Amino acid sequence: MEFSSNRSIYLQISDLICENILLNKLKEEERLQSVRDMAVELEVNPNTVMRGYSYLQDEGIIYNKRGIGYFVAEGARSGILKLRKERFIKQELLEVFKNSNLYGIDPDQLSNLYKNYLKENL
Numbered sequence: 001m002e003f004s005s006n007r008s009i010y011l012q013i014s015d016l017i018c019e020n021i022l023l024n025k026l027k028e029e030e031r032l033q034s035v036r037d038m039a040v041e042l043e044v045n046p047n048t049v050m051r052g053y054s055y056l057q058d059e060g061i062i063y064n065k066r067g068i069g070y071f072v073a074e075g076a077r078s079g080i081l082k083l084r085k086e087r088f089i090k091q092e093l094l095e096v097f098k099n100s101n102l103y104g105i106d107p108d109q110l111s112n113l114y115k116n117y118l119k120e121n122l
Helices: 009-022 035-043 048-059 078-102 107-121
Strands: 064-067 069-071
Touching: 009 048, 009 078, 035 048, 048 064, 078 107
Parallel strands: none
Antiparallel strands: 064 069
């Protein structure tokens, strides 16, 4: 995995796990790789992987069975979609709004561009 320098590695690891859940490569109640195994595979410190797992556990995406490992939680897929939607609205969409205002694109134009995009791409 190639890590980006503009986002924390533990968040990129959690994104990778979320992507695998969304792509059905990991299913509900399926066991994740051990922290050590993932750290070796990704060539990162085990503490970094642990931080990613802890983040996902705090968000209810995965859970820990003491002594056994981490598992994908029931409803993880909908939880991921909720998290990503919130992040999109708070970060990316606000940036679009800021730039559209900066470049003189009014809300009606922006709405029309969005509608045209949907027609052409869906």
